[in-house]
Amino acid sequence: MNKPVIIGSGLAGLTAAWALAPTECVLVTPGTLTDNAASMWAQGGIAAALADDDSPTLHAADTVRAGAFVGDTRTIRRITDAAPDVVALLADLGVPFDHTDDGRLDLALEGGHSRSRVAHAGDSSGAAITRTMAAAVRDLPSVHTLERHAARRLLTGADGAISGVEVIAPDGCALVLETDAVVLATGGMGALWPCTTNPATALGQGVAMAARVGARTDDLHLVQFHPTALDVPAFPNPLLTEALRGAGAILTADGERFVHELQPRDVVAAAVWEQLQAGRSVRLDCREIPCVATRFAAVAELCAAHGFDIVRDLLPVRPALHYSMGGVSVDAHARTSVPGLWAVGEVSRTGLHGANRLASNSLLEAVVTGRAAADSIRGADTRWTPQVLPVDPATVVPPSAGAAVDLGEVRAILGASCGVLRDGESLEGAVDRLAELRHDDAGYVAWLVARSALLHPHTVGAHRRIDEQLETAAAQEVPA
Ligand SMILES: Cc1cc2nc3c(=O)[nH]c(=O)nc-3n(C[C@H](O)[C@H](O)[C@H](O)COP(=O)(O)OP(=O)(O)OC[C@H]3O[C@@H](n4cnc5c(N)ncnc54)[C@H](O)[C@@H]3O)c2cc1C
Known part of the structure; x- marks a missing residue:
């Protein structure tokens, strides 16, 4: 087998590369290692049942409920069970998670969670986690990083299995990396909508590449709108993390509260949208959060960049496309319906999120699926019999x-x-x-x-x- 090729260097792709070591791999990324990765932008953190009053069973139950009871219960159980170990692994790698005065992890409460369970590093959790994983990957001689290269097409052989990847080099020329193992880790597709919290490059190219070679996709209509993006003329829209509401921020429309702020995101987003459609001014009021400017320093900075003072001002908010629950369908080993093609992180559809993602479950999914793909590749079976349902041929449109x-x-x-x-x-x-x-x-x-x-x-x-x-x-x- 030629070296496996990992496409994308957000948390999912980085984890796959890290977990593959000492097996060699090629990591293809359009910028430098963490550029354009939504993983870097995550504010809230990573969910895991770590509190004394919590358990993976409760985490799983909250995930099922937030997902409108249509998530895949086996996947939910597998991923929520793995969560405490994932946080321990990240801490071991050096992620500077916040701790309480008595030395325990400081766990935040977010919407849809029945317990405080979000491990965080200030309000720049994604950057702290992703940079740590990137540093670990940079130290590995087994990872050959191809920076400033973007994947354009997947190539398949006569048997329909993966045979390579066409990538575009910095000079605009196309080159082919021959391999029978590709891990797609290209992230989401929020930038296909007019208002989004995603990087402007999140155009769903992984879904396009996979679907064009016959990979099954599911639930692509299931996209999550974050209820509290800062409503300013910017693309993308700055995100005001859910943790603000967990810490006591309230939502008002023309000065009146209109929704319970900690309900799942789809409920809050729909309520905000209805108020805006009725012509009311929707605001997030963070003024009662103690030490808000220091606890949420990164958000305070984002607000200031748009002329708002988080300590004093009411912040105009609107829903914005935030996350894609659907994607390229995978089994428990991150294998798609195309032999030789794995998908990890947001580009994949694992069934964890059902019809609405529970807050802070996706960094978790990125790590769990990244490791699953690496384990599966080491098993060296690139010509599997697909475990996911066959593709609907009507969705396969060649380039x-x-x-x-x-x-x-x-x-x-x-x-x-x-x-x-x-x-x-x-x-x-x-x-x-x-x-x-x-x-x-x-x-x-x-x-x-x-x-x-x-x-x-x-x-x-x-x-x-x-x-x-x-x-x-x-x-x-x-x-x-
Ligand atoms: C503002 C914001 C806040 C969030 N907060 C949280 C949170 O607190 N907790 C949580 O769990 N989740 C959060 N999320 C969601 C979470 O960040 C993402 O779902 C997760 O990071 C996705 O990781 P990923 O590795 O799959 O994709 P990404 O991190 O987006 O990485 C994708 C990578 O693929 C590369 N790429 C794309 N196309 C190509 C191509 N053609 N060729 C080569 N490379 C390509 C990109 O450049 C990038 O390196 C947040 C998302 C946003 C946008």
């Missing part, structure tokens, strides 16, 4: 030439059809128009998302169909 696509148009279409609230008519129009843009990776992924939303006519978790009630009501109207 083709075509006119340049305007990303602004793709964003406008997804914003209008696949926002917090959806309806069949807008989705039909979106699917028709996006079908014409599928030669382009962004257009293709947007089409897959809109198609998936159209094919799911019922409201579940973050997928809210406003036409469902109308249909039900119409169906119940019995003609005289």
Whole structure:
């Protein structure tokens, strides 16, 4: 077997590279190691049942509930069971988690969690965790990092299994890395929407590459809107972490509270959206949080950069696309439906999140899936019989030439059809128009998302169909 190739160097890709050692691998990343990784932007932290009054069973139950009871219970159990060890591993590697005065991990409370269970390093937890993992990877002679290279296409042989990756070098030339083992770790796709908290480069290219070679994708319509992005004219929108609400921040619309702030994100996001649609001014009020500017130093800085003082001001907020629960379908070993292709982190669909991700479960998933892929690769079986369901052939669109696509148009279409609230008519129009843009990776992924939303006519978790009630009501109207 040629060296496995890992595409993407956020927490999931870095963990896979680290866990593979001493097996050699190639790590492909468009910038330097941690550039453009959402992992670096995570503010809240990583969830694990570590408190005396907590258990993985409770963590699993909260994950199931937040996910609207459609998550994969075996995956949820596996990942929540692994969580305490993941935090211990990260601490051993040197992540500077915050501790209480008596030396225990300081665990924060976040929405949807019934216990305080989010291990954090100030409010820059993702940067602390990802930098630590990147430093560990840099020390490894087994990892050959190919910086400033972006993967463009996956290559398959006559048997349909992976045979290589085409990457674009800094001079714009394409080169092929031959391998029969690829780990996709390309992160999310939030930048396909007009308002997002994701890096502007998070365009779902991993989903496009995988789907074009016949990998099954699931739940692409299940995207999470974070209820409290700072409502300023910026792309992406700065995030005001959920931990602020856990620490006592309240949401108001025209000065009145309108929602319980610690409900799961889909509930709070929908409530905020409804208030904004009704023309009210929605604000996050952090003024009662003790020492807010020091406890949430990174958020305070983000606010200041946009002219807001977190200590005194009411902060304008709006929902913004934050996380993709769906993605490339994988089994417990992070194996996709294409032999030789693993997917880890946010690009994968493990079933952990169901229809709505529980806060701070995704850094956890990135580490668990990264390690699972590494273990599986070391088992050296790249020609597996897929354990995930077969792909729907209608979703497989090979690459083709075509006119340049305007990303602004793709964003406008997804914003209008696949926002917090959806309806069949807008989705039909979106699917028709996006079908014409599928030669382009962004257009293709947007089409897959809109198609998936159209094919799911019922409201579940973050997928809210406003036409469902109308249909039900119409169906119940019995003609005289
Ligand atoms: C603002 C913000 C706050 C968050 N807070 C939390 C939190 O507190 N707790 C939590 O659990 N989760 C949080 N999340 C979610 C979490 O950060 C992500 O889900 C997780 O970090 C994803 O990790 P990843 O490694 O899969 O992807 P990423 O960290 O996004 O890394 C993707 C990598 O792939 C690379 N890449 C992309 N395309 C290509 C290509 N074609 N070729 C080569 N490389 C490519 C990128 O450059 C990057 O290196 C937050 C997300 C955001 C945006």
